[in-house]
Amino acid sequence: MNIIDLGKQNGIVNQYIAEMRHAEIQKDSWRFRKNLERLGWCFGYEISKKLQYEDFVVETPLGEKEVPMLSEQVVLGTVLRAGLPLHQGLLDIFDHAGNAFISAYRKYHKDYSFEIFNGYVTCPPLDDKVLILADPMLATGASMEVAYNSLLEYGKPKHTHIVVVVASTEGVELIQKKLGKMPVTLWYAAMDEELSAKGYIIPGLGDAGDLAFGEKQ
């Protein structure tokens, strides 16, 4: 498994994450969503460098030109609901992609421990496709693992790019342990060290789903 930290290379992604973390700026849910969308563009663009292209001859109004066009089929998988703005950004980059939506939710026990359940999955066949699976936060890593495994029921992708914005050390370790031998690249843009007892990344940015879409009951 490859791990790529997009925040390490100096770049505008850090600025977007700073705005998302900022307790005042993050109150503007529109800007919060737009920052997630822009991060989707940045991740999508970087991932596009790992894909395969083939030369095609294109007829321009003034002559022919051989140009490289994407020769792999991309499927964008999204964990609801927090993943939607990130998905929007990835889809802006890969507008011809197939799409998968998956809901995973935490069921808390009295001691704050929790299990992850799947509620809803739609997915195209995945055999030989490139899967990009996005969720803004990688906290314990458990819901990402559940999401990944439930998508594998739809076929065997050539490669999977897991995209998160903020990862916890613990979450990265879990993904490495559980998916380390799979054809997977883990992308994140910031790593925070702590997890709270309830499984929140600290300092993180709060609940990405609530910040993007408002509180839920």
Added chain:
Amino acid sequence: MNIIDLGKQNGIVNQYIAEMRHAEIQKDSWRFRKNLERLGWCFGYEISKKLQYEDFVVETPLGEKEVPMLSEQVVLGTVLRAGLPLHQGLLDIFDHAGNAFISAYRKYHKDYSFEIFNGYVTCPPLDDKVLILADPMLATGASMEVAYNSLLEYGKPKHTHIVVVVASTEGVELIQKKLGKMPVTLWYAAMDEELSAKGYIIPGLGDAGDLAFGEKQ
């Protein structure tokens, strides 16, 4: 229950629907999604005329001005997955709104009859809010009814605007029959007369979810 046909007033919504119906143009899934988004703007804008506003004094750089600002809380409810681009458009208009996501799916019997099941719901409290519930196609009307009723578990909205792009005559009748006494307005932009044995609107435009997001297994 009020029923409003946005397509009857001459306007650009008809052009967008024409592109969505067009067997060639609809192959561009980006344009298909964008047309749904734009319809979200148009519906959202028209719905905004039904909402309540209150005058606030705003401090401009050159003096004070009394201006009307929205005084009702709006929640945008979306039926997955086809409803997502319509939701995006509505959220562009009501960027401060709360959001609900709901999945409903058909389980077909051997004779093509089907039942609707709920897979996933997230929703804020709805008491005294204005709910806008969007799904591009109103075919039999059964999934919209299920979606509406499952959201009512989260509270009692002051009013609900159900937004669909293409409705079948049968779907409108079902909504009228089932929700006719509720504080509901049904908005659509085109009405088609037939339903196929499998519950597809004819001529309609095909499967809106597939056209927006690709086929699913």
Added chain:
Amino acid sequence: MNIIDLGKQNGIVNQYIAEMRHAEIQKDSWRFRKNLERLGWCFGYEISKKLQYEDFVVETPLGEKEVPMLSEQVVLGTVLRAGLPLHQGLLDIFDHAGNAFISAYRKYHKDYSFEIFNGYVTCPPLDDKVLILADPMLATGASMEVAYNSLLEYGKPKHTHIVVVVASTEGVELIQKKLGKMPVTLWYAAMDEELSAKGYIIPGLGDAGDLAFGEKQ
């Protein structure tokens, strides 16, 4: 000449203008531009109701349908630079439109009086087209008059919709006086009464160009 005040009908346009006037909120130039874009959607959508449509038969995947499509050619004219976000919004609505760009600038005399000069015009032929000419502020009205007249050199539009967000009483009077006999509709969304000695609308919202794009030398 028709005059239509979009702010009079209760609706979300008032909310957008309130945010643009608000001395704190307007500091977010992204939101300021987006509010202008959204106003472009609202104006464009309302103008679309005044246009002509013709029924075409569209081949859908499941059958034929007669649908109304726009039968007039629209040209979107924009006064630089403040008009650009409004233009972006109008172009989102009329994505097949032609486009005209025009710069007009004020040359101040010592006594604060000023003349309007044209710096740059690109425009398609306008004969028999519907021209939508947009600039966010109608202060004295002089630059709009100059813009309109310089576009007339490119042909005689069937009708011109002049779109401004905030108008001054004086500006509306000037347009009425100068263009009152032309096939013109003037659209605005708010009317303020005063003009400063330097020709700024009071309370208005400040310099729309600076707020959207930053100060210029």
Added chain:
Amino acid sequence: MNIIDLGKQNGIVNQYIAEMRHAEIQKDSWRFRKNLERLGWCFGYEISKKLQYEDFVVETPLGEKEVPMLSEQVVLGTVLRAGLPLHQGLLDIFDHAGNAFISAYRKYHKDYSFEIFNGYVTCPPLDDKVLILADPMLATGASMEVAYNSLLEYGKPKHTHIVVVVASTEGVELIQKKLGKMPVTLWYAAMDEELSAKGYIIPGLGDAGDLAFGEKQ
């Protein structure tokens, strides 16, 4: 002067340019504009890696975090009208940037030779800022040189990133010859070898301004 060819690294930019070159696909002016916008994202994102960042402490809802934020002031300069969609994309990336607009036009002589004139310039002070100057096509290079020099009248930027989508060999040579000793980086995504007698890149893609905004008189 640095020269960076973004098309050489395998990536999605080639796909976007292929669509822009494609004689059929380019007829959809909305997609054409969107492809230019997306190229603006890609260029902007890559340029952001060359900028300077400083660590700031951001207060998140769950604690403090040191995060890098952009510490240079960016100005986005745009050559009208073809540069506008590219500018839109760059502004999506650098939403806090200042903005400059500049018109340069060709005046043809009888023998097809031409001179470049400036029609309109607005620009903030440029001293010590990072200027990103965008125009989709670098044909002879003459209008880019005129644009660059006319912006220098507004101050001396620390560095200028000239961004073009398709460059001709001749255009690159002219920029190297004329601006080779300036603090300039030239970015392009495709290089074509020929120039027609009228100064069009062959095969190129046609007139980018016409394709984005329609023909002009």
